[in-house]
Amino acid sequence: MQARGSDGFSMVFTVACVAMVSVTYGMGRYAYGLFLPSIRQAFDLSTFQLSLIASFNTAVYLLATIVASASAIYFRPKTLIVAAGLITTCGLLITGLATNIGLAAGGIILAGVGGGILSPAMFEAIEAWLSGRWKARAIAAVNAGAAPGLILTGLSAYWLQTSWQQVWIAMAGIGLAVTLWHAWLLPDHRITELRAQPKLKLRPALFLRTDCVPLYLSLFVYGLLLSTYLTFAVDLILSTGGVAFPADRLFWVLLGLAGLLAMFTGKAVTRFGVRGLLALSMPLCGLSYAMLAAAPGNQTVILLSAILFGISSIAPGNGFLVWGISLFRDRPSAGTGAVFTVLSLATIAGPILVGSFSGRIDLLSVFYIVAVLPVLTIPLFPRRLFNTDDAAGGAAQIS
Template sequence: MNFSKLVFPGATMIAVTYGLARFSFGLLLPEINQTLNMSELVSGLISSLFYLAYCFTIILSTVITTREGPRRMILSAGLSAFIGLLFMCISSNVWVLALGVLLAGGSTGLVSPPYGAAIAFWIKEGEQGRANTWINSGTSFGIALSGLGAILLTPHWRLTYLIYATLACLIFLWNFQVIPKEETSSAQLRFKKGNLTIRGVKGSIPLSLASLTLGVSTAAFWTFSRSFIEITGDYSEWQLSGFWVIIGLFGVLGGFSGSLIERRGLRFSYTLGSLSIGSASTILAVTSENWLLSYLAAGIFGCSYIFLTGVLLVWGIRVFITNASLGIGVPFLLLAVGQVLGSIIAGWFIGTWGYIPSFTLYGLIGMVASLMGPNKN
């Protein structure tokens, strides 16, 4: 299959599931809270459903993709994002909203493993690293678009979700047309269906520890960075949303991780990304009142996060060489588990110590993660 024929619809599907269906919620939450009269406890519980749905569906998707191939799960992800966004648009109470959040959040777990398998099936082996990282960078486009949506349409959150649902439907139809029904492949790499074991797989333990630690280290920034600058700095609404847009726009640069891996190796790329992700939290810890330096931290975080997920993706596929879906499912699942744990701990740290010490600590965790990289390039 032609490189762009798979990568373009793949990147847009990732943009919809991760950027619009998942990450846009935090930006629109204040208006949703006001409309539905939700308490902070209720909104926090509903927000946690994104992570719970992701952890469940990425396991489900890995199993089904391994048994049946990628097409069914890719289309399920698009359908789940569309229906979830539609439920969120029409939600008249917290129960309908929670159902929408479950479906929208679940789409992110459904979509990642099958695209790794699709690339293994239909993209030439020498182009697979670039294809994986560019599809993965679709998250950045989605985050940037959700930030722009927050700036332009924040008071009209139902209209925002209706627009997102329409986009999700169109991209679902695009993928429906593009993804082949048969798993004939010209690529040299193919995974063995039914092989789900990680026991005894060389390199799986370092990959798992690194993914879990990086998940913890990024949790504070994803969950509390916007609240941090809002509390400590004098920011307008458009500047707060602009902070999110910067994360997304600079995240696009993370798509070049595949090229850097080819030139400098996997170990160098992982170390660079880990140190960068740690520096982003550290910079924000000491410069949150300065919008220019805060935006710099946002840019570093966005670029290094997408860059690192691309590195983990390539690393995982190299470790689980016979099963591309498992190679994506394992590190992405543990990344999410780390974010769940990291968010809970960060909330307690911030309540006890405050934002600055907490973000400094999380920056150090990211730097410690740089010591857990792959042994080989």
């Protein structure tokens, strides 16, 4: 393994991180939305019950994120990254072998823990180990890292059409392979020396500053955008006849393929600033909702909506991460923890809100309402360019 900070190490480490994000997020957290109709049929569940599973999945992810954010600097990144992979793999396998809804739901919820453990340690390592020119690239690539997982999930589901649970077993196999690769590949370095004290002490006031409020409000809307589409889009297009089984699996593949383009948004933050990136991508994400709501039975519109959502829904995450890290520069895991915590609260709320109003508001109306929200957040976006490179002694700024 090449020395930390070198371009060779930075590239290999980034690729490894993307692979693990594909497992913990693309499979462990997001696969549920693709199989929601199959799980509904297999266990005879209502929309509200399905929504609770999605929300509990995110709730345990949130708890894991909070714990990992507070403790990441005290562990070797390798330890937490490998643990995240093992936990996700176990959750996927339990779901694949489940014979009742209790075990299936438990596996789905356990699979959501891995991402929460992974993210704080990974971003601490990116900030500490990578050269300045690679940090923005790595953040962008990792932020879009769920896309390969979506692609593999969709393709596996298309090939193994006889049983949705066989797909979860196959995903567990992929997860185990990726985890073993990380156990062999990653350096066994600490971020800080033993007993070293972090520069920035964690305290409630740190997260309740007024300059954090715009970030939190924008993130909450972003979380609603992510959770509603990823949980209910397939259910919507199947129920309205826009796409029939097994073509819905290819819809998921298309989401992942489009999301790969977001890996190249690292330079977009440097060139256009966080505000420029968010002001473009968030409304486009809302437009993908409007398209699906307006023509849920039109296959061409459905495919265009998937492509647009795949690109525009991942791109904002890069801006939010850079924004969050910039507000907690002396302890990046606190910044990423704050971002993922607020994002998790929104993704918990999204499915519950949809499930709670399922008897009074149909999914089409929900998608129309959510489509408008991103436009309302534009005034909240920062007017400065935030950068994670400390070489200049602080965040660079442009108007």
